[in-house]
Amino acid sequence: MPVEISDPSFNSSDDADEMTAKATLDEAFQQFADAMPSMVWACAADGSAIFFNQKWCEMTGLSMEDSLGDGWARAIHPDDRERTLATWQHATQAPHSHEIELRYRMADGSYRWQLTKAIPTHNADGTVKHWQGVCTDIDAQHESFEKELRGRNRVLLNLAKGKPLAEILGNIIEVAEEARPEMIGSILVLDQQEGCLRHGASRQLPAFYLDAIDGVTAGPSVGSCGTAAFTGKRVIVEDIQSSSLWEDYRDLAARAKLRACWSEPILSPCGRVIGTFAMYYAEPRTPDDGDLQFIASFAKLAAIAIEHVRADNKLRQMAAIVDSTDDVIILKNMDGVIEKWNRGAERVYGYSVTEAVGQSIKMLVPEDRIDELDENTRRLRQGERVEHFETTRLTKDGRQIHVSSTISPVLDSEGNLSHFVEVQNDTTSRVQASAELDRERSVLEAIVHGVPDAMLLAGLDRKLTFCNEGACRTFGYERSEMEGQSAAILYADNNDFLRQGERRFNPKTSPQNNIFEINWRRKNGEVFAGEVVGTIIRNSHGNPIGYLAIIRDVSDRKRSEAIIKESQRQLSTLFNNLPGAAFRCKCDNDWTMEYISGRCQELTGYTPEEFMSPTLVDDPAFPSWASVILAEDRENVATEVRQAVSDKRPFQLVYRILHRNGEVRWLWEQGESVLGDDGRVVALEGYISDITELHESREQLVQAERLAAVGQMISAIAHESRNALQRIQVGTDMLGLELDANSDAHNDLHRINRAKEDLLHLNEDLRSYSAPIQLDLGEKNLAEVWRQAWGLLDVSRKERDAELTEETGGLELTCNIDAFRIEQVFRNLMENALAACSVRVQITVSCTESEINGAPAVCVSVRDNGPGLTEEQRSRIFDAFFTTKSKGTGLGMAIAKRIVEAHQGTIAVGDAKDGGAEFLITLPRTLQ
Structure with a gap:
C-alpha cells in the first residue's frame, strides 16, 4: 500500500549525492532492515530513494539498482501513481512523519495494498537528513473495508429504492456479520406507541430468543439492549454470566449460547433513542477501539435507515392524504x-x-x-x-x-x-345551500307569521324571545309588548303557568307533545280557551336552550262543538229510539260500516263498535255486515244493491242474517248511495229493521191457511179413503176365508193387506200434520216423558242391543208442556235412531240450561251412534215428505217441528262431535 516517494519526473542531482546519502545510512540499520518481515526503505532529504531492504526486492521483483532514485515508482498501481507521487513531493517539503495507502505490483504481477509510513531523520540544525520508511501489507483489511463499504452502499441503495424497513435492517445485519464473521448481530426498534423494543432484524439469533425479547420494556437492568435504550448510552457486557444487567435474562442467554453482548443505542438526529444495535459473541469478549468504532458506525447506519423509512412513510402518508x-x-x-x-x-x-x-x-x-x-x-x-x-x-x-x-x-x-x-x-x-337557506328562511318567516295560531319562543327563564303575528292577533299585544316579558302575562290562571313549567316546559322531564287545553288572557282581560302544544328546543349537543309553544284559540270551535254536540245528541236520541238501525257503510264486498246506530245490537247481537272495527271479515269477534248475512242471501243482496246504485235509485230488500245467538233473523233494509263531488259512490246510507216476527206471522198465517185448506181436503179424502179401505178390508177378509193358506193367491192377498195398512198409516199422518195442534198443557218432567216414549218402543227394540243413556247433570227438567205431544216428538227421534243404527244402538239424552228470547228454557240433546246426516239431509230434515228411511211418510220430523214450535220452542240439527245424528230441542219452562 502506501509509499511516500518523489515524483517520477524528479531526478537526483547526480549519483555522487545519492551515494553520499546512502553512505550516511548506518550499516547496522541496513542489517536490521534486511531482517524485517516488511518492506523497508530509505530516501534522501529531497525524496530520492537510496535504500530498499531484501524484502522489498523479494516482494516487488525489483532489484536494489532498479529501485533507487525514482525507479521504485514503477511498482505503483497506475491508478494510484499520480496521487502517491504528488503526496510524497508535498511531504518532503515539511519535516514531519507521513503515511499513505497505495497498491504495489508484486513479483507475480498482482497488486497488494500497503500502508507506507515515512519518518524523517534530522541534522543538528533541524533540517531533514534522510527519510526512513516501512510498508505494511494491509491488503486483507482493505478488502474487508471495501466489502463493508459495498455492503453499506447496498443498504443505502435499498433505502433509496424504498424497500421495507425490515428488509433494510436485515441488510445492515448481513453486512455487519460479513465484516465480523464471529459476531451475531441484532437490531431492536423502539415502538413509539407502546414504548417497548420490538424485533427489527437478526439472522442468527434463535427464534425462542427473539420471541422472548420482543416487546421488552427498556430499563436500568434489562440486559444490554434494554439498558442502552433506557440510558441512551453504549452498554458493553463482556461476560453475560457475570453481569448484573443480565440477571433476569441470564438463563435465556445461556440457552441461546450467548456470552457477550455489546449494545449501541440508535439515536435520531435530535438525540432521541429509536432502537439498539447489538453485537453478540459466543464467548466472553472485550472490544477494542476498532470494535467500538464498528458498533458506533453501524448504529448510525441503522439510525439513518430507521429515520429515513419513517420520514418516507410520513411523506407517503402526507402524499396519500394530499392525493x-x-x-x-x-x-x-x-x-x-x-x-x-x-x-x-x-x-x-x-x-x-x-x-x-x-x-x-x-x-x-x-x-x-x-x-x-x-x-x-x-x-x-x-x-x-x-x-x-x-x-x-x-x-x-x-x-x-x-x-x-x-x-x-x-x-x-x-x-x-x-x-x-x-x-x-x-x-x-x-x-x-346558503342561498336556498335564505329563501327557505324567508318562506319560513312567511309561514310563521301567516299561521293563525300563536307561536311563541322563550328562553329557559320562560321570558318570551319571539312572537309571531298570530300571537299578536290572539292576545292583542304588540310584539314589543310581549317580547322580553314572562309568559305568565298570557295565562288566565297563574297556577297553570306554574304547572306547565313543571310538566311541559321543564328540561328535566320527559318530552310531552300532547295537546293540552287551558284558559288564557288577552290584553283586554278577556279569558278564552286555547289548546297548547309545547316542546323543549335543544342544540346539536342535546342541551336545552329554550321553549316553543303553539297556542290555538278554540273558543269559536268550542261553541260550534257545543252546537254540533247537541245536534248529535238529538240525532242519536232519534236513532236510538227508532225500531231499527241507521247506517252508513262502504260500497264494498264487506259492506264495511262507517257508522251504525246502537239498535244494531238488538238486530244482530253485535255492538256498533264491533262492526266499525277495522278487522278481517273472518274474525268472529269483529264481523263485517256481509259476514252476518246468510250465505245463501249474500249474492242476492249484493246484486240488488249494486243494480240500484248503478240505476241511481234507492233500494229496498229483505234478507236473512245469523244473530249472534245463532238465531236466523229477517231484516228489511232501505237505502241509497252517496255520491262524491266527482260523481263516484263514496258510501251507502239507509235504515235496517227487524221483520222476523212479521215474516214469521205471515208465514204462519200462510201456513195456517194452507194447512186449513189441506186439512179440509185431507178430511174429505180421509173420509172417502177410510170407507174405501174398509171395503178393501171386508173384501180381503172374505177372500182370506176362501183361499188356501198355502196358495200363491193367499200370498198376494197378504201383500194387499200390507199396502192397505201403509195407506191407513199415511192417512193418519196426513190428518196429524194438517190438523191444528191444540195443546193440553201441564207441568211435566221431561225425563219422564222421554222415558215413557222409550218404553213404548219395547217391541221395536226387542232382540236388539239398544241402550238409552241420560246425562241430566241434576238439572231441574219440569216444563209447561203437552206431555202427549212432546212424547210423540221423542218417540219419533228414537224410532229414527233405531232405524239408522245397524248393530248396537246407543241413544244419549243430555240437558242444559238455555234461553229463548230472554226467557229460561231447557235444551235437550238427543244423539245416536248411527252414520249421521249428510249436508242435504241436515238442510231438508224438517221438510214435509222428506225421509231418510226406506219406509216412512216423511212427515214425522215435520210434525215434530210443528209440535215444538207450538210450544214456542225450537228444534234443530246439532253437531255431534263423536259422529251420529244429534237433534237439539229447546223448550221454554213456561209458555208466554
Whole structure:
C-alpha cells in the first residue's frame, strides 16, 4: 500500500549525492532492515530513494539498482501513481512523519495494498537528513473495508429504492456479520406507541430468543439492549454470566449460547433513542477501539435507515392524504405556474395532471377576478398568508364555481420564498345551500307569521324571545309588548303557568307533545280557551336552550262543538229510539260500516263498535255486515244493491242474517248511495229493521191457511179413503176365508193387506200434520216423558242391543208442556235412531240450561251412534215428505217441528262431535 516517494519526473542531482546519502545510512540499520518481515526503505532529504531492504526486492521483483532514485515508482498501481507521487513531493517539503495507502505490483504481477509510513531523520540544525520508511501489507483489511463499504452502499441503495424497513435492517445485519464473521448481530426498534423494543432484524439469533425479547420494556437492568435504550448510552457486557444487567435474562442467554453482548443505542438526529444495535459473541469478549468504532458506525447506519423509512412513510402518508382529499391542493411557483395538481383538483376542475401541470394558474381565474389574484400574490410575496378567501374559479367545461381558498408561502431550505401552495374547498354547494337557506328562511318567516295560531319562543327563564303575528292577533299585544316579558302575562290562571313549567316546559322531564287545553288572557282581560302544544328546543349537543309553544284559540270551535254536540245528541236520541238501525257503510264486498246506530245490537247481537272495527271479515269477534248475512242471501243482496246504485235509485230488500245467538233473523233494509263531488259512490246510507216476527206471522198465517185448506181436503179424502179401505178390508177378509193358506193367491192377498195398512198409516199422518195442534198443557218432567216414549218402543227394540243413556247433570227438567205431544216428538227421534243404527244402538239424552228470547228454557240433546246426516239431509230434515228411511211418510220430523214450535220452542240439527245424528230441542219452562 502506501509509499511516500518523489515524483517520477524528479531526478537526483547526480549519483555522487545519492551515494553520499546512502553512505550516511548506518550499516547496522541496513542489517536490521534486511531482517524485517516488511518492506523497508530509505530516501534522501529531497525524496530520492537510496535504500530498499531484501524484502522489498523479494516482494516487488525489483532489484536494489532498479529501485533507487525514482525507479521504485514503477511498482505503483497506475491508478494510484499520480496521487502517491504528488503526496510524497508535498511531504518532503515539511519535516514531519507521513503515511499513505497505495497498491504495489508484486513479483507475480498482482497488486497488494500497503500502508507506507515515512519518518524523517534530522541534522543538528533541524533540517531533514534522510527519510526512513516501512510498508505494511494491509491488503486483507482493505478488502474487508471495501466489502463493508459495498455492503453499506447496498443498504443505502435499498433505502433509496424504498424497500421495507425490515428488509433494510436485515441488510445492515448481513453486512455487519460479513465484516465480523464471529459476531451475531441484532437490531431492536423502539415502538413509539407502546414504548417497548420490538424485533427489527437478526439472522442468527434463535427464534425462542427473539420471541422472548420482543416487546421488552427498556430499563436500568434489562440486559444490554434494554439498558442502552433506557440510558441512551453504549452498554458493553463482556461476560453475560457475570453481569448484573443480565440477571433476569441470564438463563435465556445461556440457552441461546450467548456470552457477550455489546449494545449501541440508535439515536435520531435530535438525540432521541429509536432502537439498539447489538453485537453478540459466543464467548466472553472485550472490544477494542476498532470494535467500538464498528458498533458506533453501524448504529448510525441503522439510525439513518430507521429515520429515513419513517420520514418516507410520513411523506407517503402526507402524499396519500394530499392525493385522497376532496380538497383542491395546487403547488405553483413564483411565476404562478402549476407544478403540483392533486386528484381533488382533477375532480373539481376537470383537468388531468398532465393538462394542468406547467400551465398558469390564471387559466382557472375568471377575468373579473384577475385583480384579486394579483393582490393575493403581492401579499404572499410579503410573507403573508391568505386564509379562507371566498372567490370564484373556472372549470375545464367553463362552469363558474365558488371556492374558499387558503394560500400559504413555501420557503426553501435557505428560508427564501420559492413556491405558493393553495388549498381550495369547493363551496358551490354551500353557497347554493346558503342561498336556498335564505329563501327557505324567508318562506319560513312567511309561514310563521301567516299561521293563525300563536307561536311563541322563550328562553329557559320562560321570558318570551319571539312572537309571531298570530300571537299578536290572539292576545292583542304588540310584539314589543310581549317580547322580553314572562309568559305568565298570557295565562288566565297563574297556577297553570306554574304547572306547565313543571310538566311541559321543564328540561328535566320527559318530552310531552300532547295537546293540552287551558284558559288564557288577552290584553283586554278577556279569558278564552286555547289548546297548547309545547316542546323543549335543544342544540346539536342535546342541551336545552329554550321553549316553543303553539297556542290555538278554540273558543269559536268550542261553541260550534257545543252546537254540533247537541245536534248529535238529538240525532242519536232519534236513532236510538227508532225500531231499527241507521247506517252508513262502504260500497264494498264487506259492506264495511262507517257508522251504525246502537239498535244494531238488538238486530244482530253485535255492538256498533264491533262492526266499525277495522278487522278481517273472518274474525268472529269483529264481523263485517256481509259476514252476518246468510250465505245463501249474500249474492242476492249484493246484486240488488249494486243494480240500484248503478240505476241511481234507492233500494229496498229483505234478507236473512245469523244473530249472534245463532238465531236466523229477517231484516228489511232501505237505502241509497252517496255520491262524491266527482260523481263516484263514496258510501251507502239507509235504515235496517227487524221483520222476523212479521215474516214469521205471515208465514204462519200462510201456513195456517194452507194447512186449513189441506186439512179440509185431507178430511174429505180421509173420509172417502177410510170407507174405501174398509171395503178393501171386508173384501180381503172374505177372500182370506176362501183361499188356501198355502196358495200363491193367499200370498198376494197378504201383500194387499200390507199396502192397505201403509195407506191407513199415511192417512193418519196426513190428518196429524194438517190438523191444528191444540195443546193440553201441564207441568211435566221431561225425563219422564222421554222415558215413557222409550218404553213404548219395547217391541221395536226387542232382540236388539239398544241402550238409552241420560246425562241430566241434576238439572231441574219440569216444563209447561203437552206431555202427549212432546212424547210423540221423542218417540219419533228414537224410532229414527233405531232405524239408522245397524248393530248396537246407543241413544244419549243430555240437558242444559238455555234461553229463548230472554226467557229460561231447557235444551235437550238427543244423539245416536248411527252414520249421521249428510249436508242435504241436515238442510231438508224438517221438510214435509222428506225421509231418510226406506219406509216412512216423511212427515214425522215435520210434525215434530210443528209440535215444538207450538210450544214456542225450537228444534234443530246439532253437531255431534263423536259422529251420529244429534237433534237439539229447546223448550221454554213456561209458555208466554
